[in-house]
Amino acid sequence: MPKTISTLAPEWAVSEWFNTPSPLTLAALRGRPVLIHSFQLLCPGCVAESIPQVQRIERVFGHTDLQVIGIHTVFEHHAAMSPLTLKAFLHEYRIKHPVGVDQADGQTDTPITMRRFALRGTPSSILIGRDGSIIHQTFGVEEDMMVGARIAMALSAPVADEIATTTQQNDAGCADGRCELPSHSAV
Numbered sequence: 001m002p003k004t005i006s007t008l009a010p011e012w013a014v015s016e017w018f019n020t021p022s023p024l025t026l027a028a029l030r031g032r033p034v035l036i037h038s039f040q041l042l043c044p045g046c047v048a049e050s051i052p053q054v055q056r057i058e059r060v061f062g063h064t065d066l067q068v069i070g071i072h073t074v075f076e077h078h079a080a081m082s083p084l085t086l087k088a089f090l091h092e093y094r095i096k097h098p099v100g101v102d103q104a105d106g107q108t109d110t111p112i113t114m115r116r117f118a119l120r121g122t123p124s125s126i127l128i129g130r131d132g133s134i135i136h137q138t139f140g141v142e143e144d145m146m147v148g149a150r151i152a153m154a155l156s157a158p159v160a161d162e163i164a165t166t167t168q169q170n171d172a173g174c175a176d177g178r179c180e181l182p183s184h185s186a187v
Contacts, residue, residue, distance in 0.1 A: 009128045012036075012071060013112035014100030016083050018090055024069065024098055026132060032065045033135075033154035034128040038073040038102075038114065041081055041089040043122045049141040050123030051093060056144065057151065058097065064155050070099035073114045073122055130157050 009026055017023050026034065037054050039046035058068055074081045083101055090099060102111035113119075117126060120139040127136045127150055136150050 007134055008132050009034075009126070009134045010116040012100060013103040013116070014071070015103040016101045018083075018087060018099045018101075019096055020098040024100070026128065029067050030132045031130055031159055032067050033130055033151065033157070034067045034069060035151065036069050036071055036117075036126040036128065038071045038117075038119055038122050038124040038126075040072065040074055040076075040122045041086055045141065046123045047093075050125075051095065053141055053144060053147070054097075055095075057147065060148065061151055061155070066151060066155060068097040070095065070097060071102050071113055072099055073102040073111055073119065073124075074104075075109050075111060075114060075121075127151065127154055129154050130159060 011026050014023065035054075035057065037050060039050055041047070043050075054068060054070070057066075072081070072086050086099070086101065089095075100113075102113040105112050105115070117124075117137065123141055124137070124139045125142075125147075126134060129135045135154055
């Protein structure tokens with residue numbers, strides 16, 4: 001069952017990143033809405049439903065400051081879902097947004113980020129507001145209209161002045177794991 005909550009999101013624990021020149025942190029993304037989708041490359045629901053939905057979200061909200069982040073959360077079949085296999089999977093499915101490999105804790109099969117966010121399995125998604133709080137979290141795939149409405153509401157939240165003005169940029173608009181907010185904040 002989806003839950004709507006309002007607590008500060010814990011930081012993820014990632015052992016390796018793909019599709020980003022440097023590691024990302026939630027703290028550095030503060031000021032932007034963030035959609036985290038947790039998946040496994042051998043999860044049928046992820047491949048058939050969740051990843052296509054995330055790609056639709058990227059097409060619809062690509063002109064906004066929404067940041068989509070994938071977390072490859074492996075809690076089974078570890079040998080089959082290595083970072084090398086994930087790299088090929090990302091290429092084949094044309095996944096361009098940043099994807100982190102959820103860090104194993106070394107004592108259980110439940111990776112650290114999965115445990116921190118109390119994820120029940122994959123696919124799961126977490127919408128984080130500009131202030132860093134968890135707006136919504138769900139296990140499974142929800143209707144596109146519901147997800148889109150929540151994202152639109154998160155995008156319409158005001159940007160804190162201190163966050164928007166302290167962001168430094170380089171030629172690509174990003175520096176030190178932060179990306180400057182566009183001059184417009186409407187959807």
